[in-house]
Amino acid sequence: MSRFIPNQNEHREKMLREIGVGEFGDLLEPIPEKYRLKEKLQLPEPISELGLNREFEEFASRNTGAELACFLGAGSYDHFIPAAVDHILLRSEFYTAYTPYQAEVSQGTLQAIFEYQTMIARLTGMEMANASMYDGASSAAEACLMAMRSTRKQRILIAGSLNPRWQDVIRTYLKRDDFEINEIPFLDDGSLDLETAGKLIEGGTAAVLVQYPNYFGLIEDIQPAAELIHGSGGLLIVAADPVALPLLRSPGDAGADIVVGEGQSMGIPMSYGGPYAGFMAASAKLARKMPGRIIGRTTDRAGQTGYVLTLQTREQHIRRDKATSNICSNQALMALANSAYLSLMGERGFREISSQCYHKSHYLEKKLLEIPGISRLFSKIPFFREFVISLPVSSIAFRDRMIEHGILAGLPLVELGEGAMLVTVTEKRTRDEIDRYAMAAAEICGGGTS
């Protein structure tokens, strides 16, 4: 038997006797003979703990992208993670527990997630938050469904300046004949085309969804969009970057009804795309329309404070086909990573991270603009952490050349032009790395248009 199975043959025999069967095969009696496998599965021979370690080191060594200085963002970011976060996540008490169905023996998870909800609500400027969704994109999609449920309108307008991968996910979740999704274009300066939005809204729109800062890193005032959609009885959904929020006006203050976002930037490694954690916050009046788990505070029989899963009549295990969502498992441990991270960073630390992202990205932008032929797209609008440059060479070729310099330069946005590239600078990039980026870029672009 493997190192995971304690019962040896003698135990098995004793147990089979108690069950009242002669041999294990008798327990398979309910499975029709024809379906019982006669051959063993075709899988590689078992490997030892030591061997598996080597195999994984080998896999990891072939991920050469992990060794480069990362200026790539677009929804996943290379931020600093304090060591203490992982020590908290590696507590068996947290990571080997299930969903807190038995509240009396799950107070650790429940209180931690209650605190997570509080932090998300405060950061976004909203009245409440749920216990997490799969990722930012699916959280945005669920927010659209939630808006349609609560307004009883079936049209959603999404900003064209929303991350295209998120747009795809929303289209998947809303793929029904009776739902309508329209895109609000962005103007030449990268800002939302409010005039077109105003026309598209007419005739009943459940929600407008904007990204803040938008996919191109641009910081837009979202209040006009809020006023526009509220004027027609719909909701404003904001897909917010949490790292920008210590500096920027909170979506709640600007009029958002639902705020969603990706929690990866707050203590979760990039890990090739997951596991991450979507967050969802909302105004209190929407609480009963929310998808997913929500933790609430209550008291026990002795009057002590305690925490439970609450508003469960929204959920699939009670309401079945009438539930607000089919979500069951969420990303609880990743939400815990978010709250551990935010607790450690605290009021001052998180603002400092935000501020350094802002200044370092502007430092690189300034250095790049000194190189002939490089300009910034949408340069009239301020940006946070990411910006789009226009290169005198193809952005794909530029990206590939930069890899030779040990740099992941960004994401080519060929839909904006052959030389367009989305560049990200987090607090983790040193001045030296940023200077190297600029020097390599000057070298590559030095030959003029190629």
Added chain:
Amino acid sequence: MKTVFEISSPGRIGVSLPDLDVPATSEIPPGLLRENGGKTGLPEATEGQILRHYVNLSTMNHHVDKGMYPLGSCTMKYNPKLHENLARIRGLSGLHPLVPDELAAGSLELMYRLGEFLCEITGFEGVSLQPAAGAQGEFCGIMIIKSYHESRGEKQRNEILMPDSAHGTNPATSTLSDCVVVGVESNEYGLVDPEDLKRKVGPLTAAFMLTNPNTLGLFESRIEELTSIVHEAGGLNYMDGANMNALLGIAKPREMGFDVCHLNLHKTFSTPHGGGGPGSGPVICSEELARFLPDPVVIREDDGSIRFSRNQDSFGRLLAFQGNIGVLYKAYAYIRTLGAEGLREVSENALINANYLKSKLADYFDNPFDNGPCMHEFVLSGDRQAKLGVRTLDIAKRLLDYGFHAPTVYFPLIVHEALMIEPTETESLEELDTFVEAMVSIAGEAVEKPYLVTDAPVNTPVLRLDEVKAVKDLCVVEPVDKGENI
């Protein structure tokens, strides 16, 4: 316990950050700045205080590393420690999801191989590792099925048939997928009634969604008949693979007539549940359906290189990136550690452990569907105790006092006062016997000292909590005026 906000005091910090090493050359226009002087209301505490806070919180949790967790349908088995280290190797955890494929060759190969393993285990040909959890896997599977019908000009097929014992996610998924739920009755043996299925299928049938073994822990013995009925009506068969821990190396869903299924890596394949996630719910399907899989899929090129690809007929994308990759690494490690024989031993021992408990508890609790061996779990009824005024909820809470997590309760809905028990293969005979002693003792208490059960739990960090009050006086965030710095 105090909240993290209550231990907060202005000026404290839990991290040491480097000074800004570039000149600050630009400022955000004042009109865009955060309100309230920039305050966010995040806690302010030292690293030591934060650690102590979370460690103290953690000690209030029951968890697999502490004791048995016989939560039916959740497969709470031991989570190997090595796997946590592997997923944290810098070359894996530090990889950005949008790097060019050739810079991610290791992760892509690992994903490709995991996909092959899952196909071999289930008998299918197509796989997506993207779904983040079982419920998203269900959504993925139903979207594939809808795409299939649409491609054949049968878009009208929008009925999803499922037994009354189905997991709650199944009907919720149907609604999310814009389909209609059609219930199929279970017979007196707790199995799907083929006659009722025959009555319910028709030209609107999109799919039959079945958990096998079902949620009573019983194998659907007439599975061939069931899947054939659906196929003959032009529908497809979807298997909810939540209970796959019973079938590793024992039987393959594909051979039973299923067209698509999802697996829960956080159940069958030992990846930890994390207090409610992250999970991972890969979807595996027939070759015919593979062209509808979500975007992106992992493919091997003729030259042997592995890369992401997009199917022309894909129904779309489920997540911003390619799935809960860190979870996939752990499932891969599990399968590599065990191999074919080790996986079969998993299911064999899961079955033996469940049948042993069922047999040992037979005299003390009702079992309305005890017609022979169960698979990896079984469902008792607390009806006998309920007549004494002791509900299943009370029994569950009393088990907490004995140091066990409770079974899944009040599910499936077709059993009164249900107690769904799944021991998993990683529990020893000695541990199972201790659990039996606790259950027998509680059965005795229900007769002799029922207040011990109805007052339970008493040995837990808090006593029984008032869920009604939690809804009535809804409080889901710490109010801003309490212990505050905002």
